[in-house]
Amino acid sequence: xxxxxxxxxxxxxxxxxxxxxxxxxxxxxxxxxxxxxxxxxxxxxxxxxxxxxxxxxxxxxxxxxxxxxxxxxxxxxxxxxxxxxxxxxxxxxxxxxxxxxxxxxxxxxxxxxxxxxxxxxxxxxxxxxxxxxxxxxxxxxxxxxxxxxxxxxxxxxxxxxxxxxxxxxxxxxxxxxxxxxxxxxxxxxxxxxxx
Amino acid sequence: xxxxxxxxxxxxxxxxxxxxxxxxxxxxxxxxxxxxxxxxxxxxxxxxxxxxxxxxxxxxxxxxxxxxxxxxxxxxxxxxxxxxxxxxxxxxxxxxxxxxxxxxxxxxxxxxxxxxxxxxxxxxxxxxxxxxxxxxxxxxxxxxxxxxxxxxxxxxxxxxxxxxxxxxxxxxxxxxxxxxxx
Numbered sequence: 001x002x003x004x005x006x007x008x009x010x011x012x013x014x015x016x017x018x019x020x021x022x023x024x025x026x027x028x029x030x031x032x033x034x035x036x037x038x039x040x041x042x043x044x045x046x047x048x049x050x051x052x053x054x055x056x057x058x059x060x061x062x063x064x065x066x067x068x069x070x071x072x073x074x075x076x077x078x079x080x081x082x083x084x085x086x087x088x089x090x091x092x093x094x095x096x097x098x099x100x101x102x103x104x105x106x107x108x109x110x111x112x113x114x115x116x117x118x119x120x121x122x123x124x125x126x127x128x129x130x131x132x133x134x135x136x137x138x139x140x141x142x143x144x145x146x147x148x149x150x151x152x153x154x155x156x157x158x159x160x161x162x163x164x165x166x167x168x169x170x171x172x173x174x175x176x177x178x179x180x181x182x183x184x185x186x187x188x189x190x191x192x193x194x195x
Numbered sequence: 196x197x198x199x200x201x202x203x204x205x206x207x208x209x210x211x212x213x214x215x216x217x218x219x220x221x222x223x224x225x226x227x228x229x230x231x232x233x234x235x236x237x238x239x240x241x242x243x244x245x246x247x248x249x250x251x252x253x254x255x256x257x258x259x260x261x262x263x264x265x266x267x268x269x270x271x272x273x274x275x276x277x278x279x280x281x282x283x284x285x286x287x288x289x290x291x292x293x294x295x296x297x298x299x300x301x302x303x304x305x306x307x308x309x310x311x312x313x314x315x316x317x318x319x320x321x322x323x324x325x326x327x328x329x330x331x332x333x334x335x336x337x338x339x340x341x342x343x344x345x346x347x348x349x350x351x352x353x354x355x356x357x358x359x360x361x362x363x364x365x366x367x368x369x370x371x372x373x374x375x376x377x
Binding site: 057058059097099101103104105106113116125128129131132137139141143144146147148149150151152153 | 238247248249251252253255256257272273274275276277278299300301304305306342343344
């Protein structure tokens, strides 16, 4: 009777000590599964679609110059789509160089220019002092199927140039050492402009 | 009388038609059979000028656009294009920046007289063996209205105009002569 009791106690003790082990094991499995899922999620985000508003200034395949549209990365291609027009794209692997720059441009376009010209007592010039906005420019060099060199320039909102460049690099675009020089040059130019 | 008049009218019409056909198929008048130069545009060499990458790209792309517009060349090829190897009568356009003055659109809008963006380049058209056919210094500026990149467009237009106004040597009629050159 006593023996049985002791045996029962052993079983209870084993059960009590074994349960945390099982819990721990389940926790470990759950954590590893979560970690794997997170890794998979991260892998997905690097190939996840990327899209920003941009103005195509020139050079990108058959896209019209000075056209506003959506610049996106679809799988392995950089794509530009003017609103309501078919998209044009270039393989990211064909991008040979990416340059960042800054530009200060007058806002308002032709109507604003005409309005400033018509303003009496040179009032338009005062407006010009404030009616400008800084943009980022991203210049790309890429090659076509025949090895011919192409260049394209996009104008983006301030701060978005760096994001696009990093996104392109993470997806296999090449960047040469000239990149840092160009940033320096652009900074000089902006400094000159602000004089 | 009536019959002879009809015959003379028919004869006259026949002569006119014959002349028209001759004019159309005479070797001198058909431009499509005349040999024509092709041009390969090389990337812009910034030289000693502190030119930004966006300006270099803009000049290069604008040059290709403007040279295509002139229709002076049979083909306008890009730098590195492998098809250039098989093209006879090929000229190579080299562009070297000599002077670059960065301007400011805001300064132009405020002062009217200041803030101009100025570009000066040396444009050389060479044969594949290095013989220079055309060597000109060309300017492109934006002084009043427009973004700084407009200077590159003006420059490319001036380069294309200069080349068009220059009389190029006659390209060789046989492709063999050109392909034999290094």
